Amino acid sequence: MNPIPVNQPLLDGNEKKYLLECIDTEWISSEGPFVKQFEEQFAHRINRRYGIAVSNGSAALDVALVALGITAGDEVILPTFTIISCAAAIVRCGAVPVVVDCDATTWNMDVNQIEDKITPRTKAIMIVHIYGLPVDMEPVLALADKYGLQIIEDAAEMHGQTYKGQPCGSFGAISTFSFYPNKHITTGEGGMLLVDDERLAARCRSLRNLCFQPQKRFVHEELGWNLRMSNLQAALGVAQLERLDEFVARKRRIGQHYTELLKDISGLQLPLPKTDYAENIYWVYGVVLKDEIAFDAQEAMERLQKHRIGTRPFFWPMHEQPVLKKMGLFDDMYCPVAEKIARRGFYIPSGMALTSEQICQVASVLTEVFQ
Ligand SMILES: *Cc1c(COP(=O)(O)O)cnc(C)c1O
Numbered sequence: 090m091n092p093i094p095v096n097q098p099l100l101d102g103n104e105k106k107y108l109l110e111c112i113d114t115e116w117i118s119s120e121g122p123f124v125k126q127f128e129e130q131f132a133h134r135i136n137r138r139y140g141i142a143v144s145n146g147s148a149a150l151d152v153a154l155v156a157l158g159i160t161a162g163d164e165v166i167l168p169t170f171t172i173i174s175c176a177a178a179i180v181r182c183g184a185v186p187v188v189v190d191c192d193a194t195t196w197n198m199d200v201n202q203i204e205d206k207i208t209p210r211t212k213a214i215m216i217v218h219i220y221g222l223p224v225d226m227e228p229v230l231a232l233a234d235k236y237g238l239q240i241i242e243d244a245a246e247m248h249g250q251t252y253k254g255q256p257c258g259s260f261g262a263i264s265t266f267s268f269y270p271n272k273h274i275t276t277g278e279g280g281m282l283l284v285d286d287e288r289l290a291a292r293c294r295s296l297r298n299l300c301f302q303p304q305k306r307f308v309h310e311e312l313g314w315n316l317r318m319s320n321l322q323a324a325l326g327v328a329q330l331e332r333l334d335e336f337v338a339r340k341r342r343i344g345q346h347y348t349e350l351l352k353d354i355s356g357l358q359l360p361l362p363k364t365d366y367a368e369n370i371y372w373v374y375g376v377v378l379k380d381e382i383a384f385d386a387q388e389a390m391e392r393l394q395k396h397r398i399g400t401r402p403f404f405w406p407m408h409e410q411p412v413l414k415k416m417g418l419f420d421d422m423y424c425p426v427a428e429k430i431a432r433r434g435f436y437i438p439s440g441m442a443l444t445s446e447q448i449c450q451v452a453s454v455l456t457e458v459f460q
Pocket residue numbers: 145146147148171172174175217218243245246266267268269279280
């Protein structure tokens with residue numbers, strides 16, 4: 090039996106052709122034409138006016154917070170169940186991350202807990218759509234409106250997903266994406282900010298490019314970063330974007346196939362196929378061990394590894410991160426749902442290149458391990 094990796098991208102469209110074009114034309118840096126093309130096409134696909142391509146999704150979050158003027162003493166509300174990049178971006182601009190727990194079935198932030206966390210210092214809510222289903226946006230938008238808060242929308246896992254028919258990534262003042270190879274479309278490493286406001290777009294572009302000034306290039310009023318995306322990366326992005334609809338359909342088929350094969354394993358909680366606002370796009374296919382299973386996710390992943398099946402643990406909650414606790418954050422914080430799924434959840438091979446045979450193979454090993 091061949092090993093089944095947790096992720097494998099699909100690069101059999103125009104990727105090679107466009108990469109060769111970069112080499113033939115000698116356009117390899119961020120000045121090349123694919124960067125602008127990718128920015129425009131991706132922004133258009135998500136119904137936004139401006140796209141600002143950057144070197145990765147974490148960098149996109151760093152730029153987003155600074156561009157929105159989040160600064161020392163401000164508070165930003167975010168889900169505890171997310172990737173470190175979200176909290177890191179908040180901490181790095183001097184602001185305070187304030188976390189809420191997640192919902193036990195969608196694994197997304199529990200929007201009912203947000204209002205209690207709002208203080209006079211709250212400046213923004215960072216939304217993070219998790220694993221395949223979007224956050225329930227309407228209550229969040231209403232709160233943002235009521236309290237005058239900015240929304241930053243981390244849509245790194247949500248390319249092509251919609252919330253009540255509107256594209257994920259079209260809700261925040263700034264939304265961010267990642268194009269890491271396990272995302273729905275990939276550029277190897279890469280990310281993008283999407284905005285509608287022209288001045289905000291200019292600010293993101295400037296921060297991405299060391300805050301060089303148009304007139305006096307090497308005189309700086311502000312510190313930025315070099316987070317530019319190369320033409321080579323953008324060439325991949327343009328080729329991948331041509332297939333986004335196909336990729337989303339493919340991921341949905343993978344998810345549905347898994348659910349069909351795993352639904353009778355009583356010890357496993359599977360992803361929700363849909364909510365009343367979206368159908369799952371299964372960025373990853375996560376499972377959570379129910380109480381009746383005597384061991385935890387770590388042990389389950391080790392057992393699957395013996396059968397050469399790749400897995401990844403669920404996110405580890407922000408309020409339990411040693412690095413953040415050492416900063417004096419989250420004393421006595423308790424988020425029971427996130428704490429539980431962090432210990433009981435993991436995801437199984439979910440990459441774009443996964444075949445039906447591989448899905449059947451993974452399912453049969455899971456059946457053997459859990460029954
Ligand atoms: C992948 C991911 C990121 C980080 O993107 P990178 O390109 O790996 O830096 C940020 N947020 C979420 C929700 C992600 O899934």
